[in-house]
Amino acid sequence: MMEPDARELQVKEKKEVTASSEQTQTGLVYTPEVDIFETEQALTLLADMPGVTPENLSIDLREDVLTLSGNTVPAQSPSEEPLVIEYGVGKYYRQFTLSEMIDQTKITAVIKDGVLRLTLPKIEKASPRKITVSAG
């Protein structure tokens, strides 16, 4: 099951967003960690967004700006008393400026086990379009 030479995962604090534009709703906002890679055909983005369901995720691409925002619901029920709280739960938000031309009609997004996989096929000119997310 486990490879003996695999490295140990280090703990990483969730990064809070320190953007110049403030959110209208109060609450914690975190930057999701991403992998972005490119092939000849497409640009693919993987983002860690634990606790985000397809319904709570919005992906928006207009002009060259890709915006990811994911809402999470508080995991704790009100009857629970906190004993040790190491991480905060909040929204995820991150923006990217794309340099490649993306074929907006062929964008696919899948979220599975808290990881978003967004495939952005290349070519053609950009026009505003909202992207729907399907369950993984």
Add this chain to the structure above:
Amino acid sequence: MIYCRMFDVPSWRLAGPFQELENVRQRMENLYSRMLDGTSSKFHAGVFPMVNLTEDKENYYIRAELPGIAAEYLNIQATGRSLSISGERKIPLEGENVKYHRREREAGRFNRGISLPGDIDSEKIVASLVNGVLKIRVPKADAVKPRQISIR
């Protein structure tokens, strides 16, 4: 951002000698209020994954964010009052001819131990992994559950 903060004091203002002290005092206050604000705790054990532990009358609840970790690579064991969560996060290769622009997500093994403050019923622990969030419900042992005592 630090750069902005350091240089945003307009140079034409005749800042008194105490102005800078006042600024420092205010910054310290902000820092303390952030640290004491329970919602974004900066105190943790320094071991992956970070966990949140809560309780109600019947159970302890342990939660951890484990995005992209399949249940079969996760191992949860209970011994006495302690619990261990170990496993491995794998990030599969994306094939040949792939050019990475960003690589922030990390793969690797982990092993986290958690000691619970009271006795537990280890037979009835239930764990679920939904949307990358692990939730473990650990029932308290009958002996330590609060009992309502009726007055006759």
